[in-house]
Amino acid sequence: xxxxxxxxxxxxxxxxxxxQTLVPAWGLWKGNARAQAVASSAAQAQFLLMAVSFAALxxxxxxxxxxxxxxxxxxxxxLPLVYRISAVWGAHEGSLLLWGLMLSGWTLAVSLxxxxxxxELSATALAVLGAVATGFLLFMLITSNPFARMYPVPLEGRDxxxxxxxxxxxxxxxxxYMGYVGFSVAFAYAIAALITGKLDAAxxxxxxxxxxxxxxxxxxxxxxxxxxxxxxxxxxxxxxxxPVENASFMPWLAGTAxxxxxxxxxxxxxxxxxxxxxxxxxxxxxxxGTFLVRSGVLVSVHAFASDPxxxxxxxxFLAVVIGSALSLYAWxxxxxxxxxxxxxxxxxGLLLLNNVFLVTACFGVLLGTxxxxxxxxxxxxxxxxxxxxxxxxxxxxxxxxFVLVAVGAVTPWKKGEWRAALRRLRGPAxxxxxxxxxxxxxxxxxxxxxxxxGSKLTVAVATWLALFTLGSAGLEVWQRLRSKRQHGxxxxxxxxxxxxxxxxxxxxxxxxGLWMLxxxxxxxxxxxxxxxxxxxxxxDLAGYEFAFEGxxxxxxxxxxxxxxxxxxxxxxxxxxxxxPEKRFYPSQRSVMTESGVDARLHRDxxxxxxxxxxxxxxxxDWSLRLYYKPAIRLVWxxxxxxxxxxxxxxxxxxxxxxxxxxAPLPAATLAA
Amino acid sequence: MTKRQKRMAAxxxxxxxxxxxxxxxxxxxxxxxxxxxxPSDLVAGKSPVGAKVRLGGLVEKGSVQRGQGLLVQFRxxxxxxxxxxRYEGILPDLFREGQxxxxxxxxxxxxxxxxxxxxxxxxxxxxxxDLAASLKEQGGKxxxxxxxxxxxxxx
Numbered sequence: 001x002x003x004x005x006x007x008x009x010x011x012x013x014x015x016x017x018x019x020q021t022l023v024p025a026w027g028l029w030k031g032n033a034r035a036q037a038v039a040s041s042a043a044q045a046q047f048l049l050m051a052v053s054f055a056a057l058x059x060x061x062x063x064x065x066x067x068x069x070x071x072x073x074x075x076x077x078x079l080p081l082v083y084r085i086s087a088v089w090g091a092h093e094g095s096l097l098l099w100g101l102m103l104s105g106w107t108l109a110v111s112l113x114x115x116x117x118x119x120e121l122s123a124t125a126l127a128v129l130g131a132v133a134t135g136f137l138l139f140m141l142i143t144s145n146p147f148a149r150m151y152p153v154p155l156e157g158r159d160x161x162x163x164x165x166x167x168x169x170x171x172x173x174x175x176x177y178m179g180y181v182g183f184s185v186a187f188a189y190a191i192a193a194l195i196t197g198k199l200d201a202a203x204x205x206x207x208x209x210x211x212x213x214x215x216x217x218x219x220x221x222x223x224x225x226x227x228x229x230x231x232x233x234x235x236x237x238x239x240x241x242x243p244v245e246n247a248s249f250m251p252w253l254a255g256t257a258x259x260x261x262x263x264x265x266x267x268x269x270x271x272x273x274x275x276x277x278x279x280x281x282x283x284x285x286x287x288x289g290t291f292l293v294r295s296g297v298l299v300s301v302h303a304f305a306s307d308p309x310x311x312x313x314x315x316x317f318l319a320v321v322i323g324s325a326l327s328l329y330a331w332x333x334x335x336x337x338x339x340x341x342x343x344x345x346x347x348x349g350l351l352l353l354n355n356v357f358l359v360t361a362c363f364g365v366l367l368g369t370x371x372x373x374x375x376x377x378x379x380x381x382x383x384x385x386x387x388x389x390x391x392x393x394x395x396x397x398x399x400x401x402f403v404l405v406a407v408g409a410v411t412p413w414k415k416g417e418w419r420a421a422l423r424r425l426r427g428p429a430x431x432x433x434x435x436x437x438x439x440x441x442x443x444x445x446x447x448x449x450x451x452x453x454g455s456k457l458t459v460a461v462a463t464w465l466a467l468f469t470l471g472s473a474g475l476e477v478w479q480r481l482r483s484k485r486q487h488g489x490x491x492x493x494x495x496x497x498x499x500x501x502x503x504x505x506x507x508x509x510x511x512x513g514l515w516m517l518x519x520x521x522x523x524x525x526x527x528x529x530x531x532x533x534x535x536x537x538x539x540d541l542a543g544y545e546f547a548f549e550g551x552x553x554x555x556x557x558x559x560x561x562x563x564x565x566x567x568x569x570x571x572x573x574x575x576x577x578x579x580p581e582k583r584f585y586p587s588q589r590s591v592m593t594e595s596g597v598d599a600r601l602h603r604d605x606x607x608x609x610x611x612x613x614x615x616x617x618x619x620x621d622w623s624l625r626l627y628y629k630p631a632i633r634l635v636w637x638x639x640x641x642x643x644x645x646x647x648x649x650x651x652x653x654x655x656x657x658x659x660x661x662x663a664p665l666p667a668a669t670l671a672a
Numbered sequence: 673m674t675k676r677q678k679r680m681a682a683x684x685x686x687x688x689x690x691x692x693x694x695x696x697x698x699x700x701x702x703x704x705x706x707x708x709x710x711p712s713d714l715v716a717g718k719s720p721v722g723a724k725v726r727l728g729g730l731v732e733k734g735s736v737q738r739g740q741g742l743l744v745q746f747r748x749x750x751x752x753x754x755x756x757x758r759y760e761g762i763l764p765d766l767f768r769e770g771q772x773x774x775x776x777x778x779x780x781x782x783x784x785x786x787x788x789x790x791x792x793x794x795x796x797x798x799x800x801x802d803l804a805a806s807l808k809e810q811g812g813k814x815x816x817x818x819x820x821x822x823x824x825x826x827x
Contacts, residue, residue, distance in 0.1 A: 341675055344682070356686055360693040367697055382708035384726060385701065392700035397693060530761045532741050582765075591765040610762035613738060623742055623762045 003068050006056025007147040010097075013049035013104070014137040016042050020107075020130030024123040036119055039126035040111040046133065047108040050101045057097060057146055058088050066157050069150035070094060076159035076587050078558040086170040087160040092310075093146035095173060099290070100136050102174075102181040107133065110185055110210075117206060124192035125185075132184055135317045143310045159558065159587035168228030172221060176248060179218025180286040183255060185210040187283035190276045191325060194332040199276070204266040209655045211262060211279070212504075215255045216646025222248050223639030231595060236528060236606050236627040238635050241390040246369040247289035253362035254282040257355045264348040267413055269340055271352065273333040278355075280329060284322045285362075291318050292369070345416045350408045357397050357404075364393040402465040402516060405509050406472035410479075428471030436464035443525060443630060447542040447603065455524045462520030466513045473509035476502055504649025508642045515638025521631035528627045530610070535619055542628035544605060545569045551612075551622060559583040559592075564622065566596060566607045580609040580624075601637075604629040706776065711748055711755040714779055721779050727757070727787075733769045748775070748785070759787040766792040 020042035027035025057070075061084045066072040074087045074094070089098040107129045114122035140146070163169075189207045193199040225248065226238045239245060258278040265275045291314040343349055368385045375383055410424045440459045444451065451459070477498055484494035531539040535550030549565035562582040568575045578596030585592065598605040610623030708726045709719055719725050729748035736746040743760050746769075757775055767773060767790060777787035 342678065342682070344678065344685075352682065353685065356689040360689045363690075364693050364697050368701070371701070384706050384708065386704045386706060389697075389700040389704035392704070393693065393696045396696060530742055593765055608762075613742075625762055 002056045002059050002063075003065065003147040003149065006053045006060075007145065009049045009053040009056065010137065010141060010145075010147070013046050013053065013100070014134065014141060016046035016049055017130045017133040017137055020046060021127050021134055024127040024130075028120065028123060028127070033119060036123035039123045039130070040114070042130065043104070043107045043111040043126055046130075047104040050097075050104040054088070054097055054101045057094060058085060060147075061085060061088055064157070066155070067149055067151075067153040068146075069148045070146045072150055072154050072157045074160050075157040076558055077156060078587075079157075079160055079165075080557055082170065083160055083165050086164070089173045090160050090164045090169070093140070093144045095177075096136070096140050096144055097146050098173065099177055099181060100133065100140060102177045103129070103133050103136065103184060106182055106185050110188075117202070118196075118198075121189075121192050121196055121198065121203070124195050125188040128188035128191045129184060132188075132321065135321070139310075139313050139317065143313055156587070159585060162559070162583065162585045162588060162590055162592040163232060166228055166232045168224055168231060172224040172228055174221075175217050175224055176221030179214050179216075179221050179255075180248070180251060180289065182210065182214025182217055183251060183279075183283040183286050185214065186258065186279040187325070190279035191328065193276060193336070194328050197332065197335050199265075199272050199336050201266065201269070204262060204275075205655055207279075208259075208262050208266060209650050209652075211255065211258055211282075212646050212649050215252070215259055216643050216650070218248070218252050218255060219639055219646065220643040222252060223636050223643070226639075227636050230632070231597065233593075236595075236608065236625070236629065238522065238632060241368075241387040243369050244293050246365050246390075247292045250362050250365055250369070251282050251285040251289060253358050253365070254278060254285050257358040257362070258282050260351045260354050260358075264351050268342075268348050270338055270342050270348055272336040272338055273329075274355070276333060276336065277329060278359075280322075280325045281359075284318075284325070285366075287314075287318050287321060291315060343415055345411070345418065347408055347411045347413045347416065349416075350404055350411055354401060354404050354408070357401055361394055361397040364397065365390065368393070399465060402469045402512070405469050405512065406475075409472050409475040409509075424475070425472060428475075429468055432464050432467035432471055435467050436460050439463050440524075443521060447525070447544075447628065447630065449525050449527045449542045449628065451525055459520050459524035462516060462524070466516035466520060469516065470510060470513035473506050473513060477506050499652055499654065501649050501652040501654070504645045504647070504652070506645070507648060508645030511638040511641030511645060513638070514634045514641060518631045518634030518636075518638060522629050522635065526627070526629045526632070528625060530623065530625050532613060532621050532623050534621045539624075539626060541626045543570060544575065544628065546605075546607065546624075546626050548622065548624065550619065551609075554581075556583065558587065559585045561594070562609065562612075564596075564607075564609050564624075566624070568598065568605050576605055578605065578607045580607045582609045582611070599633060601633050602631060604632050708774075710750045710753075712750050712753040714755050714785060715753040719779055721781055724776070724778050726774055726776050727755075727785055728772065728774045729755075730772050731767070731769050736769055745784075748773070756784040757787055758784050759790055761788075761790075763790055764792040768792075 020039055023042065024036045024039040027033065027038070057068075059065075060068045060071050061075055062081070064071070064075060064077055064084070066075070070091070070093050074091045075084055079087065087094070089095045107126065110122070110129065111126060114125075186207055189203065189210070193203055222245075225245070229240070230236065230238050258275065258281075261271050261275045261278055264271045291311070342352070368389050372383050372385055375381060406425055406428065407421055410421045437460070440456060440463055443459075444456075480498050480502060481491075481494045484497055485491065489497065527542055529539065529541050533539060533548040535548060538545050538547035540546075545568065547567045547569065549567060551562045551564045554561045554563045561584070564580050564582075566578040566580065568578060576598035578598060580596035581594035583592045583594055584590075593608050595606055595608045597607075604627070606627035606629055608625040608627075610625060612620060612622055614620030706724055706726050707719070708728060711727070711729045713719065714725075714727065727748065729750050732747040732749050732754060736744065738744050741760070742762065743758070744763065745756065745758050747754050748757050749755075757777075758780075759775070759777075764773075771792060773790055773792045775785065775787035775791070776789040777785055780786045
């Protein structure tokens with residue numbers, strides 16, 4: 001019964017979404033305020049129905065109801081409870097349901113917090129969100145119903161893909177979707193601004209926190225995905241330029257550009273139509289990501305299904321959403337008048353430059369991701385574009401951003417002064433230079449790896465960029481504090497007076513610097529080695545000795561495992577005892593590598609078990625892959641700092657105050 | 673500068689950025705593009721010695737031989753032709769005889785394909801769509817009776 005209830009709730013949610021779109025649209029056309037007000041109630045009803053539907057599917061997983069085809073395909077009677085719950089979004093249908101739930105959740109939040117906005121604007125935005133939800137719910141009900149029953153009922157499920165049985169996978173998809181779907185709010189407000197023709201300070205202050213929230217969740221989702229791939233795939237890398245990774249990274253790049261252009265629009269009233277275009281772009285890329293991942297055009301661990309009907313539907317949906325949004329933009333954007341002029345050397349000018357680099361990098365990634373698909377679709381051959389392409393295009397475009405962070409921190413709005421900026425940056429730049437001359441050599445002395453002159457130079461340059469960013473990221477807060485103190489404010493009060501937005505920005509930029517530091521060392525000095533070892537033998541890597549103690553069999557809840565012991569010593573002192581595993585999941589007859597990792601802030605030691613090279617002899621040789629990964633934790637720590645930076649920026653008081661201030665003045669005057 | 677000149681400057685910066693990216697992109701593209709080929713393609717000499725390609729095929733049963741250290745040799749087949757593959761390293765978890773795999777590498781002068789990466793997908797019935805398509809092209813149906821089903825079904 002419960003699955004039918006879930007299915008029914010899903011259908012009702014579609015009706016609610018339709019009501020949320022059509023009734024307010026009619027109300028806007030006729031100027032009927034009561035019809036416009038329906039948007040909020042419909043959005044709330046839609047969320048409730050989606051929650052019921054999601055709960056019904058979760059319940060089917062908890063109860064091991066294998067009569068539901070989706071449950072039978074992705075669960076097993078011996079699957080632990082926590083993975084039975086995360087299996088809800090472990091495959092195509094359920095992950096779409098999660099997408100829909102997230103969308104209705106964001107819509108609910110908009111409908112609850114929008115009371116202070118002009119009624120027309122919020123009704124329009126909710127109608128747009130309703131239209132997006134309608135498209136997704138139709139897609140789900142027509143092509144991917146998660147509640148479809150299966151006869152005869154199988155006695156046992158086919159189990160969740162073992163790759164997905166990992167703690168990282170419990171939270172990675174929800175976080176990622178929160179981000180993806182969150183951009184729908186900025187999109188809806190952008191469309192509403194185009195339709196109503198009003199893009200004022202209140203609009204920007206309203207849109208900013210939503211965008212920052214979506215961006216923060218997307219950052220965390222990508223970081224978690226990277227961490228999961230590192231632990232679970234046994235390839236020891238943190239980013240592979242896999243098309244599916246790119247699918248999440250492109251909206252991130254566009255979203256990062258959007259956050260910065262929103263800052264310009266809020267402070268200076270400039271770049272209005274550019275901001276609107278970026279909001280459309282960020283959501284379009286989120287939809288494109290969903291299309292790429294879910295339509296089966298890509299081959300990867302994420303591509304669950306290759307049902308052509310699904311691909312065609314999403315592609316059609318994508319065409320409708322992007323096509324109509326861009327047409328509306330072309331028609332209405334010229335009406336969004338700009339209130340001032342832009343000087344190239346000013347904070348807003350630098351932010352525009354930041355946007356140019358980010359958007360260009362985004363298109364570079366887009367080209368490399370889509371080109372093979374286009375070539376294939378035109379039957380011109382099957383090609384693939386490897387990571388070297390992405391590295392060659394991405395890093396040169398991203399490096400200037402680090403300098404921009406520093407220069408931006410010492411450049412005021414409206415009009416900057418070159419000489420003053422240079423004077424204030426001299427300190428951090430020279431300090432970073434001093435460390436960049438020493439640190440790469442020190443790292444090599446501590447853990448000797450062979451690196452070419454080119455990679456040593458790259459590491460030194462990247463170290464300088466990272467430290468320069470770290471050193472200057474704090475300048476914004478520092479300057480605010482100093483000017484307060486000069487006016488006789490006590491330190492504690494001065495600290496409290498720094499707005500949350502400034503703290504958030506600083507933290508995110510510090511995260512960016514740490515990320516770069518991690519990337520420099522793990523890419524430049526990380527080493528790996530494939531070895532063949534017999535029990536008792538050992539191998540050297542980066543000054544560490546890895547001693548292979550042999551393998552024994554062990555038993556997990558739904559798998560059997562070959563568990564190895566590898567003792568790592570350095571100069572005769574025990575550093576780590578690693579326990580990599582090779583797991584065999586009988587229900588899917590598949591083998592998984594569970595790596596053994598010793599994590600420290602400055603380095604990871606990582607062992608992945610290969611295979612028994614002499615299957616007849618239980619004490620025979622094994623192949624093992626050994627990694628030394630310096631500073632790889634900083635890569636994820638950087639992402640985590642950006643996430644918290646985003647959350648802190650959200651709490652900025654001015655978003656709340658401005659909302660209140662905007663209430664009596666729908667077309668609020670521009671605040672500087 | 674007048675407003676118009678400033679706008680032109682901004683446009684010029686944008687064009688410069690896009691141009692820079694395009695130049696970087698297309699150079700990187702030409703260097704890093706890899707074609708997907710089948711054993712038949714390689715045997716027919718479609719790829720010159722040393723050119724990097726992705727080779728897809730089915731691992732012939734009974735052909736896997738281990739050598740010194742981590743050296744492993746096997747034969748990769750589509751339905752028409754067979755080619756020898758040499759690889760030094762760790763094979764993926766789902767590498768099995770009779771299974772579809774994709775190897776990245778280049779043809780050596782002795783006619784053996786030297787792989788520097790071997791990929792197999794995480795489902796034993798799964799074959800990459802590239803491979804499935806290339807197998808299907810051989811006259812509409814394949815005659816690979818000794819191999820597993822080649823119908824693609826993703827995990």
